[in-house]
């Protein structure tokens with residue numbers, strides 16, 4: 001399914017310091033549709049399968065940013081103490097199955113837990129893993145990881161400094177609302193949306209988010225549910 005949409009590169013694993021093969025996705029892939037919680041659907045391909053890289057030698061798993069940015073020494077010490085003594089072998093998969101992608105995300109989340117990593121990063125992994133389950137039609141697992149993503153985004157909102165990359169605090173509030181909406185928590189969804197709708201600075205600075213918040217609000221009011 002992935003022919004021509006991915007390519008293999010070699011990267012230095014920050015934990016074991018060996019070169020490992022990883023798969024990157026090409027940036028121009030045709031978008032089919034986008035869900036209200038930002039899950040994007042592409043024709044015959046799911047780039048989220050490749051978000052989390054896994055070192056084929058030591059099993060370290062993280063997204064490209066983490067893999068290629070300096071990891072603090074105190075975190076490396078913890079990760080090396082675990083990974084370099086355990087001989088975890090995760091075979092390289094140029095074309096990932098659902099199971100390969102799931103393993104990558106779960107390992108990524110596990111390592112973030114171990115180093116007490118950022119909630120915003122945990123939210124990203126949990127949310128994208130939920131999207132993978134959505135595409136696969138696994139509603140139980142999707143709901144479980146959507147709920148986790150919402151909790152992690154809430155924690156990030158409370159503890160981290162925004163913007164994080166391109167992600168503003170208002171965009172995060174909207175995402176939390178969209179997640180709660182999709183898992184049927186209308187009350188929570190509307191309470192987050194009202195924060196956006198009642199804040200005049202959102203209208204000034206991020207009118208697109210205000211529009212999206214109003215659309216979702218009227219969907220909820222009309223009783224339209226996923």
Ligand SMILES: [Zn+2]
Nearest residue numbers: 013016055058
């Ligand atoms: Zn490694």
